[in-house]
Amino acid sequence: MKRLASILLTLILLSALPIASFAEAPVKFTYIDFQAYGIEFMDELMHKFGAEHNVEFEIIHSANGYGDIMAGRVNSGDIPDIFQVEAGPAMVPYMEYAVDLTGDPILEGFVDELLSGVTFDGKVMAVPGGPVCIAFMYNKKVFDDAGITKMPQTIDELEALCEELQSKGVTPFAFGHQSSWITGQMAASFISQENVLDPTDTIDKLNSGELTFDTLKYYKNVFKVIDLTIKYGVDKTMEYDWERSEVALANGDAAIIHMGSWAEPLLVEFNSEVELAFMPIPVTNDGSAIPRIMAGPTGGWMLSKSSADVELLKKFAAYFTTSDEAIEMSSQGLRIIPPTKKQSPNGVAGMLNDSASYYVANGQSTPLIYVSYPLGFEWEHGILLQAYAAGDMTMEECIAAVQNEWDMAK
Amino acid sequence: MFLKRKPHARLVNGLDFAMFTFPALAVVLITTNIPFVMSIYYSLFDWNGLSRSMTFVGIDNFIRIFTIDAQFMKAIQFTIRFAAFYIVIVNILAVIIALPLSKSGLVSQIGRSCFYIPNIISLIAVSLVWRFLFGPGFDALADLTGLEIFKWSWLGTSTLAFYSVLILTVWQSVGFYMIIYVAGIIGIPQDIVEAAEIDGSRGIGHFFRITLPLIMPSVTVCIFTSLIGALKLFDVVLAFTKGGPGGSTATVAWNIYQEAFSKYRFGVATAKSVVFFAAVLVITVIQLTFFKKREVEI
Numbered sequence: 001m002k003r004l005a006s007i008l009l010t011l012i013l014l015s016a017l018p019i020a021s022f023a024e025a026p027v028k029f030t031y032i033d034f035q036a037y038g039i040e041f042m043d044e045l046m047h048k049f050g051a052e053h054n055v056e057f058e059i060i061h062s063a064n065g066y067g068d069i070m071a072g073r074v075n076s077g078d079i080p081d082i083f084q085v086e087a088g089p090a091m092v093p094y095m096e097y098a099v100d101l102t103g104d105p106i107l108e109g110f111v112d113e114l115l116s117g118v119t120f121d122g123k124v125m126a127v128p129g130g131p132v133c134i135a136f137m138y139n140k141k142v143f144d145d146a147g148i149t150k151m152p153q154t155i156d157e158l159e160a161l162c163e164e165l166q167s168k169g170v171t172p173f174a175f176g177h178q179s180s181w182i183t184g185q186m187a188a189s190f191i192s193q194e195n196v197l198d199p200t201d202t203i204d205k206l207n208s209g210e211l212t213f214d215t216l217k218y219y220k221n222v223f224k225v226i227d228l229t230i231k232y233g234v235d236k237t238m239e240y241d242w243e244r245s246e247v248a249l250a251n252g253d254a255a256i257i258h259m260g261s262w263a264e265p266l267l268v269e270f271n272s273e274v275e276l277a278f279m280p281i282p283v284t285n286d287g288s289a290i291p292r293i294m295a296g297p298t299g300g301w302m303l304s305k306s307s308a309d310v311e312l313l314k315k316f317a318a319y320f321t322t323s324d325e326a327i328e329m330s331s332q333g334l335r336i337i338p339p340t341k342k343q344s345p346n347g348v349a350g351m352l353n354d355s356a357s358y359y360v361a362n363g364q365s366t367p368l369i370y371v372s373y374p375l376g377f378e379w380e381h382g383i384l385l386q387a388y389a390a391g392d393m394t395m396e397e398c399i400a401a402v403q404n405e406w407d408m409a410k
Numbered sequence: 411m412f413l414k415r416k417p418h419a420r421l422v423n424g425l426d427f428a429m430f431t432f433p434a435l436a437v438v439l440i441t442t443n444i445p446f447v448m449s450i451y452y453s454l455f456d457w458n459g460l461s462r463s464m465t466f467v468g469i470d471n472f473i474r475i476f477t478i479d480a481q482f483m484k485a486i487q488f489t490i491r492f493a494a495f496y497i498v499i500v501n502i503l504a505v506i507i508a509l510p511l512s513k514s515g516l517v518s519q520i521g522r523s524c525f526y527i528p529n530i531i532s533l534i535a536v537s538l539v540w541r542f543l544f545g546p547g548f549d550a551l552a553d554l555t556g557l558e559i560f561k562w563s564w565l566g567t568s569t570l571a572f573y574s575v576l577i578l579t580v581w582q583s584v585g586f587y588m589i590i591y592v593a594g595i596i597g598i599p600q601d602i603v604e605a606a607e608i609d610g611s612r613g614i615g616h617f618f619r620i621t622l623p624l625i626m627p628s629v630t631v632c633i634f635t636s637l638i639g640a641l642k643l644f645d646v647v648l649a650f651t652k653g654g655p656g657g658s659t660a661t662v663a664w665n666i667y668q669e670a671f672s673k674y675r676f677g678v679a680t681a682k683s684v685v686f687f688a689a690v691l692v693i694t695v696i697q698l699t700f701f702k703k704r705e706v707e708i
Contacts, residue, residue: 067671071459093460093674178566178654238566238655239545375458376673380481387656392568401480408478409673 026056027309029316032070033084033301036063037262041333045326049319053312070094081307082317085126087117087299088371098125098302099310106314109322114339117297117371126300127317130336133278133356134185134260134368135293140275140351142170142255154285155224162232165255174254175229176245177238177389183226184382185294185370186258189281190218192369193289199369207374207410213403218283223388223395225281229258230389238390250274261352264335277355280364293359296368297339374409381405446687452680459676471681481657482682485665488658492576493640500580500587500636501629507584508591509617522592526585533582537649540578541565568658571651575659579646583639587632594628595621626705630698637697641690662686 031046039061046057060080062069073079074097085091101107101124107115114128143149146168152158162172176182194202194216205211213219230237234254246263248254250270256279267274280291301320307313320326322340330338335350337343359365370378381402388398453471455464475482507525511518528536544564552560564574598621606620622629644663647653653660653668660668666686670679 065671067674068667071671071676074460093458096462097460178652180652180654180656235561236545236549236563236566238563376675379668379672383481383654383657386654387568387658390566390568390655390658392656392658404478404480408474 024054026050026054027312028056028058029082029307029313030058030060030078030080031082032060032062032066032073032080034063034066035061035084038265038334041329042320045320045329048325049316053315055312055316077306079304079306081304081313082301082320083304084129085299085302086371087297087368089373089375090371091118091120091125091299091302092375094302095120095125097304097306099305099307099314100125101127101303101314104314106318106322109318109340109342111339111341114297114300118300126302127321128297128300128339129321130330130334130339131296132260132262132298132336132368133293133295133352133360133365135189135258135281135359136256136279137249137259137263137276137352138256138279139249139252139254140277142252146170146255151279151291152282153291154282154287155221155228156285158225158282159228159232162228166232171234171248171254172232173229173237173256174234174240174245174248175237175256175258176240176242177229177233177386178241179245180382180386181378182242182245182258182382183385183389184378185260186225186281187219187222187381187385188368188370189292189294189366190222190283191216192294192366193218193283193292196292196366199367199372202369203372206406213399213406218289219399220395221283221285222385223398226385226389238386246270249276261336261350261356262334264350264352265333276351278352278359280359290364292364292366293356294368295356295360295365296371298368298371300339374406377406377409380409449680450684452677453684454681455677457677458674459670459679460674464677467677471678472685474678475682475685479678481660482662482665484657485660485662488572488660489641489643489662492572492643492661493637495576496579496640497633497636499576500584501632503580504584504587504632505591508588508595509621511588512592512595522585522589525588528582529585531582533645534649536582537578537646540574541650544574565651566655568655571655571659575643575646575651578650579640579643582646583636587636590628590632591625594625598624623704623706626701630701630705633701634694634698637694638690641693 033042035042043059046059049055050057060069070080070083074094079097083094085094102122104124106127107124110128114131115124118124118126118128142165146165148161148164152161165172191202192199194211202211202216206213234240234248240248242259245257246259246267247270249257249259250267252271252274261278264276267276278293280293282291283289301317303310303313303317321338322342327338327340327342327344328346330336331344331346331348335348335353337348337353356365373381384393384398384401384405387393387401388395393401452464454466454468456467456470457464507521511521511525548560548564551557562570564570602624603620606616611620642663643661644667647659647661647664651659653664662682663686666679666682669675669682
């Protein structure tokens with residue numbers, strides 16, 4: 001009896017085996033980015049692709065700690081299958097691990113300018129992401145209520161605007177001084193204005209010593225604008241990080257912040273009725289430069305050479321960036337212009353995109369120069385400017401320290 | 411039987427010993443000592459931490475960190491200042507708390523738990539709570555009380571940020587040192603205390619002449635631990651101030667971390683960590699010899 005029972009049990013168990021092994025094991029892809037905004041839209045695309053192609057995704061969104069996760073993974077040979085990279089020198093360390101996509105049919109759908117942002121020595125090393133715009137951003141309703149219609153053309157006009165807002169009982173700035181990268185990005189506008197058409201020229205001259213931070217035309221004006229963000233800022237503005245700064249803007253507690261177009265989904269989440277627009281940054285008082293917004297490619301996604309299935313990975317990368325679903329996701333979800341030639345028939349949702357498009361069409365944009373800085377400079381640049389904002393350094397000390405940091409990084 | 415052991419028993423014994431210690435030794439070697447030796451090696455290279463290739467640069471990284479790296483010097487200054495304040499305050503406070511709480515009884519048991527609880531909560535979580543406290547929390551308190559102290563920007567100015575970090579770390583860790591001192595005080599032989607009391611020893615004099623000399627082993631341990639803790643401070647900075655404002659609360663450990671993972675200069679970062687290791691080693695050896703001499707034998 002006992003024997004019969006055990007034979008039966010064994011048979012049952014054995015019969016279950018083939019069923020299990022017939023179902024093909026899913027391919028596993030690891031995905032890493034440094035995205036803090038709109039991640040739910042990206043996850044949705046991945047899950048959809050995964051379900052259709054039997055791929056299991058391990059998704060890591062790491063806005064903080066991206067560097068150490070990648071260093072750990074790369075050094076242990078566990079390179080993520082697809083990972084986000086910033087454009088420019090930040091791509092270089094990962095280059096030897098990435099698939100060279102030059103001439104690959106998956107690149108056909110992309111806008112050429114964006115492809116050049118991820119090209120090194122003639123090799124396309126990543127699929128590009130959409131362009132972003134960065135500048136001052138204001139709450140339209142607050143401006144309307146205060147009767148402000150004209151954008152400031154000079155730094156003095158910016159100050160007058162702040163006075164005007166303040167006299168109407170509005171706090172002009174909620175600058176996110178605690179997140180030092182914001183200050184760094186604002187300063188990039190002033191460096192980029194040195195040579196609007198050719199940022200590499202400015203970088204090369206800074207590298208060769210032909211230009212220094214002391215001799216850059218507009219760099220010293222960064223400090224004037226930082227002073228304004230403090231003088232006309234919220235109380236304890238040094239304690240405002242990017243998130244508090246955005247909350248203050250969305251709720252109308254302050255009129256202006258400095259941020260990029262990626263923030264719109266979150267700002268709308270904070271206050272669904274918020275109306276937003278960009279304000280180009282005035283960089284001088286002498287009229288030698290018009291105010292501009294920064295706009296350009298920020299980077300893209302690299303594919304790992306050592307992936308278990310590179311072909312499937314390419315298929316995913318194409319789906320993730322150039323498919324109709326991806327174009328819709330970017331246009332309507334992330335509210336960022338898709339990196340593709342083909343655009344959504346519904347256009348790109350978003351007030352910031354409308355505003356940015358206006359300034360780009362008007363010739364009031366300048367490249368995102370900070371992606372071309374020597375590796376490691378951008379990080380410390382923001383911190384040094386933060387030290388100035390906190391009153392720990394004078395302008396001269398800060399400029400000398402920034403120069404020193406550049407020389408160490410170049 | 412013990413005495414009649416055969417010669418080869420010694421060998422067996424030795425093998426037993428090796429067998430039992432080897433796993434632990436292997437773990438320590440693989441996770442601590444070998445990486446340490448490797449980091450000395452890496453400190454001689456220009457390496458971004460990712461690439462398969464590195465360029466040998468000799469002692470360039472060391473020269474660089476001592477000559478042009480102003481932010482590293484700033485971090486060293488902060489760390490030394492922080493360590494000095496932290497060690498003194500946390501130990502004095504811990505002793506003051508430990509004295510009443512070393513009596514047996516329910517009240518002191520509850521008191522000990524209260525002081526120890528912050529120590530068992532993750533420092534990251536604690537830091538986030540304190541960030542809220544110093545920010546919106548203080549704003550609300552300022553509205554409520556109108557006191558000037560709550561209106562100060564505790565995390566936004568470098569002077570106050572220093573004290574904020576100090577207050578948080580002391581609050582978080584004082585319970586740990588208190589427990590060690592409580593154990594030390596309880597361990598003082600009762601007959602000595604009674605004899606001293608019969609001789610008229612009371613109050614402050616009693617503490618300095620009887621209690622303190624007899625808890626010297628606890629003092630050595632506490633100073634040593636707090637010294638190491640202060641020099642290696644990292645997690646509070648990560649969750650609480652991010653080294654800011656303007657790098658004013660950046661510790662050496664934080665600076666090394668950023669050098670490696672935000673600036674992709676692994677060679678320089680390992681050079682810094684080698685220098686840091688040597689400095690910590692020297693400081694702690696001096697501290698241990700100094701305090702060991704002051705321990706009394708009964």
